[in-house]
Amino acid sequence: MIEEKFKSVIIWIGCVLLVVFCLTPFLYMILISLSSSPDFLTKLGQIEFSFKNYYSVLSSKSLHFIDYLRNSLIISAASAFFCVIIAGLGAYSITRLALPGKMLILFFVLAVSMFPQISLVGYLFKFMSSIGWINTYFALIFPYVAWILPLSLWILVSYFAQIPRDLDKAALIDGCTGWQILRKVIFPVAAPGIFSVSLLSFIFAFNEFMFALMLTIDYHSRTIPVGIALFQGLHGEIPWGNIMAGSAIAVIPVVLLTIIFQRYIIQGLTRGSIKG
Amino acid sequence: MNLRLVELTKRFFSKHGSILAVNDVNLEIDSGEFFVLLGPSGCGKSTMLNLIAGLEKPTRGEIWFDETLVASASRRVFLPPKERNVAMVFQSYALYPHLTVFENIAFPLRIRRTKEQLIKESVQRVASMLAISELLDRKPAGLSGGQRQRVAIARAIVRKPNIFLLDEPLSNLDAQLRASTRGELKNLQRNLGVTTIYVTHDQIEAMGLGDRIAVLKDGRIVQIGTPDELYENPVNPFVAKFIGSPPMNLFKASINYDKGSFFITVGNKKIKLPDNKAERIMSLKSKDCLIGIRPEHIYINPSGAKETLKGKITSIEPLGKDVLLHISIGENKFTAITPKMRFEEYEIVNVGFDPERIHVFEIQD
Numbered sequence: 001m002i003e004e005k006f007k008s009v010i011i012w013i014g015c016v017l018l019v020v021f022c023l024t025p026f027l028y029m030i031l032i033s034l035s036s037s038p039d040f041l042t043k044l045g046q047i048e049f050s051f052k053n054y055y056s057v058l059s060s061k062s063l064h065f066i067d068y069l070r071n072s073l074i075i076s077a078a079s080a081f082f083c084v085i086i087a088g089l090g091a092y093s094i095t096r097l098a099l100p101g102k103m104l105i106l107f108f109v110l111a112v113s114m115f116p117q118i119s120l121v122g123y124l125f126k127f128m129s130s131i132g133w134i135n136t137y138f139a140l141i142f143p144y145v146a147w148i149l150p151l152s153l154w155i156l157v158s159y160f161a162q163i164p165r166d167l168d169k170a171a172l173i174d175g176c177t178g179w180q181i182l183r184k185v186i187f188p189v190a191a192p193g194i195f196s197v198s199l200l201s202f203i204f205a206f207n208e209f210m211f212a213l214m215l216t217i218d219y220h221s222r223t224i225p226v227g228i229a230l231f232q233g234l235h236g237e238i239p240w241g242n243i244m245a246g247s248a249i250a251v252i253p254v255v256l257l258t259i260i261f262q263r264y265i266i267q268g269l270t271r272g273s274i275k276g
Numbered sequence: 277m278n279l280r281l282v283e284l285t286k287r288f289f290s291k292h293g294s295i296l297a298v299n300d301v302n303l304e305i306d307s308g309e310f311f312v313l314l315g316p317s318g319c320g321k322s323t324m325l326n327l328i329a330g331l332e333k334p335t336r337g338e339i340w341f342d343e344t345l346v347a348s349a350s351r352r353v354f355l356p357p358k359e360r361n362v363a364m365v366f367q368s369y370a371l372y373p374h375l376t377v378f379e380n381i382a383f384p385l386r387i388r389r390t391k392e393q394l395i396k397e398s399v400q401r402v403a404s405m406l407a408i409s410e411l412l413d414r415k416p417a418g419l420s421g422g423q424r425q426r427v428a429i430a431r432a433i434v435r436k437p438n439i440f441l442l443d444e445p446l447s448n449l450d451a452q453l454r455a456s457t458r459g460e461l462k463n464l465q466r467n468l469g470v471t472t473i474y475v476t477h478d479q480i481e482a483m484g485l486g487d488r489i490a491v492l493k494d495g496r497i498v499q500i501g502t503p504d505e506l507y508e509n510p511v512n513p514f515v516a517k518f519i520g521s522p523p524m525n526l527f528k529a530s531i532n533y534d535k536g537s538f539f540i541t542v543g544n545k546k547i548k549l550p551d552n553k554a555e556r557i558m559s560l561k562s563k564d565c566l567i568g569i570r571p572e573h574i575y576i577n578p579s580g581a582k583e584t585l586k587g588k589i590t591s592i593e594p595l596g597k598d599v600l601l602h603i604s605i606g607e608n609k610f611t612a613i614t615p616k617m618r619f620e621e622y623e624i625v626n627v628g629f630d631p632e633r634i635h636v637f638e639i640q641d
Binding site for chain 1: 326329330331357362363366367368370371372373375383384387388431
């Protein structure tokens with residue numbers, strides 16, 4: 001009895017420490033963003049609350065924060081969309097067709113995803129500039145899709161493989177074509193997988209820094225991570241308030257998406273394979 | 277709809293070579309017939325069903341629905357399942373987990389772009405026919421095995437199929453439910469009058485449901501006949517053992533000819549075989565053969581029997597009304613079903629056969 005209590009206390013302490021460790025920088029960011037005279041490592045007691053940083057980030061034309069946010073949302077959404085479609089088709093054919101060397105394809109894809117991002121950046125820059133895509137959405141969407149595809153494919157293959165083949169057969173007999181099976185049976189049944197992949201791709205594209213730094217020039221296509229990093233003024237002054245407020249706002253879409261989709265994702269995790 | 281299989285063959289290729297799943301099957305199934313494909317697992321019965329449904333392409337041979345050729349390897353004809361209008365119930369039920377019961381049943385109609393009003397009417401009609409009207413709003417995950425099974429049947433019959441295919445639909449149900457569903461299924465088939473092909477490895481189901489049964493082994497049809505024909509006149513030991521529970525007793529014996537009659541020797545007793553078996557015995561390749569006798573045709577301590585043998589009871593299984601005895605006579609072991617009486621293990625009893633009920637088979641490798 002005492003031992004069990006002790007155990008649960010230990011577990012609680014562990015959990016609390018972990019949460020504090022993870023959330024402290026985040027909370028500090030929120031606090032600084034609300035401070036009227038923000039500076040790095042301000043003492044907590046000295047903070048006077050105001051929303052002026054948020055106001056300046058959202059209204060100042062020269063910061064282009066709204067442009068960055070829009071670019072980020074469009075690029076991330078498009079990347080997630082194409083990623084799900086392509087990975088979905090790929091996973092369907094890998095799990096459902098009599099393809100020779102399926103595993104070879106899967107492992108090849110996995111191997112490709114092991115390349116460090118930095119090893120491709122130089123080539124990618126040359127390529128994008130020669131086809132004139134630098135500073136366009138496409139310059140980011142294409143590499144993002146390619147970059148997230150291996151993981152998405154693996155996740156969806158594991159989801160699709162769990163769906164009993166009898167469902168495909170039943171749908172065929174009920175009169176579906178191959179496309180209809182994918183659209184009306186496989187995709188809806190694998191919805192938790194589809195949501196996970198969409199969310200992961202979105203978050204990856206939303207957070208990505210290096211490609212965005214190299215392949216964009218100004219607010220026409222620059223995304224939030226790069227945008228915030230370049231808030232720093234010409235003379236080296238660091239606008240901590242704006243940076244923190246921008247970061248806080250940038251968190252919102254991802255948190256919202258996670259909250260909306262988590263129901264489906266958790267459902268998928270707990271329900272496991274569904275016996276038809 | 278009448279169904280005809282002509283020299284139907286399916287060969288699967290894999291890394292380890294090829295497997296002949298269905299081997300040169302010729303079969304005609306009449307319109308409205310309840311036809312059962314019976315065989316042990318791996319005998320190709322499900323593959324045959326898949327070939328008829330259009331889920332597999334035949335390697336050789338043809339499939340005809342009435343006068344329509346639906347699949348032919350040589351003439352390169354292959355109608356997809358969509359154009360055959362067959363319905364199928366799977367062992368796993370294969371319900372769509374993301375759809376409600378109503379939408380599951382409506383699914384084939386929606387794919388056909390049936391009018392909404394008609395979909396509603398049809399779904400409600402079959403739902404009330406199968407007593408699942410109150411389940412229409414639920415998802416398959418919230419149903420019991422028996423209910424899922426009904427939904428699967430409802431989905432199959434809602435669009436009035438030409439041929440109704442059932443792949444071991446009862447094997448996931450418990451014994452009691454299986455027996456009652458069997459009766460309902462038979463009634464349903466009679467009422468709908470749809471040509472039905474039912475795959476099972478359970479001979480009790482096959483006997484209870486089928487107008488005719490085809491017994492399959494290694495991709496070939498061993499025997500086709502009504503349940504009675506298969507029970508009374510099995511063509512070989514395989515069918516003899518497969519049909520009937522407990523299975524037929526089979527033992528090796530050699531046939532002797534003496535004074536115009538045929539005899540076999542069991543234990544140290546000569547038993548005369550009836551004269552009407554003469555033709556069958558003459559057709560045997562050697563005088564060594566397999567003799568078969570069903571457990572219910574062995575009589576224990578018969579009164580006034582002519583021919584009896586001494587046997588020792590080795591174990592006793594009560595079956596309720598009857599009792600199943602394991603008996604050894606010399607080197608041979610038999611099972612016998614007999615009305616309940618007091619028996620003791622290791623008791624010596626008189627065992628009588630009805631020679632008319634003896635089956636004679638060729639010894640197979």
